[in-house]
Amino acid sequence: MPPLQQRQDASKQRGLLDSKNRSQQATGQESKPKSEGKGLESSQGLGACHRTGPCARGYEDMPSAEEVGKRKAKPIRALDLFCGAGGSSLGARAAGVQVVGGVDLSNLAEKVYKDNFPKAHFFRRRIEGLSASAVKREVGPVQLLLASPECTNHSCAKGAKRRSEASRQTAFEVLRFAKAFKPRWIVVENVIQMKSWAKYAKWLRRLEGLGYKTTEHVLNAADFGVPQARKRLFILADLLHRPPSQIDMQDGRVPVRKVLNMNGVYAYSTLRKKGRAKRTLRHAKRAMRNVGMKRPFIVVYYGSDGAGGWQRLSEPLRTVTTLDRFALVRRIDGGHKMRMLQVPELWAAMGFPDDFKLNHGVRRERIGLFGNAVCPPVMKSVITALISKPPKGIQP
Numbered sequence: 027m028p029p030l031q032q033r034q035d036a037s038k039q040r041g042l043l044d045s046k047n048r049s050q051q052a053t054g055q056e057s058k059p060k061s062e063g064k065g066l067e068s069s070q071g072l073g074a075c076h077r078t079g080p081c082a083r084g085y086e087d088m089p090s091a092e093e094v095g096k097r098k099a100k101p102i103r104a105l106d107l108f109c110g111a112g113g114s115s116l117g118a119r120a121a122g123v124q125v126v127g128g129v130d131l132s133n134l135a136e137k138v139y140k141d142n143f144p145k146a147h148f149f150r151r152r153i154e155g156l157s158a159s160a161v162k163r164e165v166g167p168v169q170l171l172l173a174s175p176e177c178t179n180h181s182c183a184k185g186a187k188r189r190s191e192a193s194r195q196t197a198f199e200v201l202r203f204a205k206a207f208k209p210r211w212i213v214v215e216n217v218i219q220m221k222s223w224a225k226y227a228k229w230l231r232r233l234e235g236l237g238y239k240t241t242e243h244v245l246n247a248a249d250f251g252v253p254q255a256r257k258r259l260f261i262l263a264d265l266l267h268r269p270p271s272q273i274d275m276q277d278g279r280v281p282v283r284k285v286l287n288m289n290g291v292y293a294y295s296t297l298r299k300k301g302r303a304k305r306t307l308r309h310a311k312r313a314m315r316n317v318g319m320k321r322p323f324i325v326v327y328y329g330s331d332g333a334g335g336w337q338r339l340s341e342p343l344r345t346v347t348t349l350d351r352f353a354l355v356r357r358i359d360g361g362h363k364m365r366m367l368q369v370p371e372l373w374a375a376m377g378f379p380d381d382f383k384l385n386h387g388v389r390r391e392r393i394g395l396f397g398n399a400v401c402p403p404v405m406k407s408v409i410t411a412l413i414s415k416p417p418k419g420i421q422p
């Protein structure tokens with residue numbers, strides 16, 4: 027039996043596919059995303075409850091803030107939707123949370139995630155066709171739901187290309203899982219442009235309609251000890267209290283120099299060699315005018331850059347994207363030489379821990395995983411703030 031068929035059969039047995047999607051999946055057709063409202067407004071649904079706090083029904087797994095403080099023996103359990111390589115999950119684990127499952131359609135993400143979270147369940151599925159109640163049967167209750175819905179169709183990185191509304195709609199899948207799991211807390215991460223999405227306000231209202239109080243934060247990873255300027259939107263949701271309006275940041279910024287290997291282990295090529303893109307040379311020339319001829323610097327090798335196409339090593343790295351776009355330029359033996367930043371450097375620039383396991387994928391795919399990821403230190407701070415007992419005087 028071909029492997030795809032075996033996987034589909036196994037999923038059917040486990041009841042993981044939504045019944046409506048089973049026949050489509052079996053014929054290899056892509057399942058259509060559900061319309062965003064579907065399943066959220068039934069009279070059984072939380073959306074119809076119109077409560078501002080948790081109602082009596084179905085919140086037996088929800089710890090109070092006091093319990094959370096005493097929760098040494100029974101850790102908070104989390105499910106990570108659109109988990110990718112596991113940046114959010116790593117941040118959750120660093121915050122003391124037990125990550126019990128991840129969902130992602132990518133084959134590579136599955137391999138990398140499983141290496142790093144061997145005890146977690148992994149559901150390699152298009153989320154639109156995945157039954158939330160079947161996932162719940164497998165992983166058990168969770169108190170924290172993490173989600174980074176598809177973001178390239180909100181993102182500037184997509185440029186003028188047609189943006190897929192179906193893909194943006196995956197944000198509504200988060201609500202479907204929230205309804206099924208009723209976690210006490212939710213963290214949704216995305217690019218800042220998600221806020222300009224025509225359905226963003228409606229999506230947020232639906233989340234609040236499930237009983238959650240929410241706060242929105244635009245956080246820069248550089249404020250959390252990560253040597254990278256990476257601004258992302260975090261939506262925090264709590265069933266009991268208003269989530270914190272501020273997340274603790276770290277003083278001082280870590281320069282990209284800290285994560286660069288300057289020991290000559292990586293090969294350089296001559297900067298002004300035949301065939302070098304004119305744009306790269308322009309960026310380098312501009313950098314030399316600013317830092318002088320002797321100091322090393324980074325050029326943006328690929329893609330457009332609205333900030334001159336170069337940066338100093340004394341600053342955090344510009345945003346790591348899914349493209350291989352940063353090159354280090356240094357003067358070696360009297361001439362300028364250049365090399366691309368390497369995967370371990372990008373990994374450190376994302377704030378991924380040293381013991382992260384990355385044994386799959388080629389260079390381009392590995393860079394793609396990091397470019398899509400959440401910086402673990404940011405997620406750690408977000409979760410720590412969210413699950414902490416609110417200060418006295420703050421009313422739910």
Ligand SMILES: C[S@@+](CC[C@H](N)C(=O)[O-])C[C@H]1O[C@@H](n2cnc3c(N)ncnc32)[C@H](O)[C@@H]1O
Binds near residue numbers: 401
């Ligand atoms: C922004 S990345 C998530 C990054 C992840 N939170 C991390 O920190 O590494 C989005 C992920 O969603 C996955 N994805 C996109 N559309 C999906 C869908 N319809 N169903 C399941 N996964 C999807 C992609 O494969 C990608 O890994």
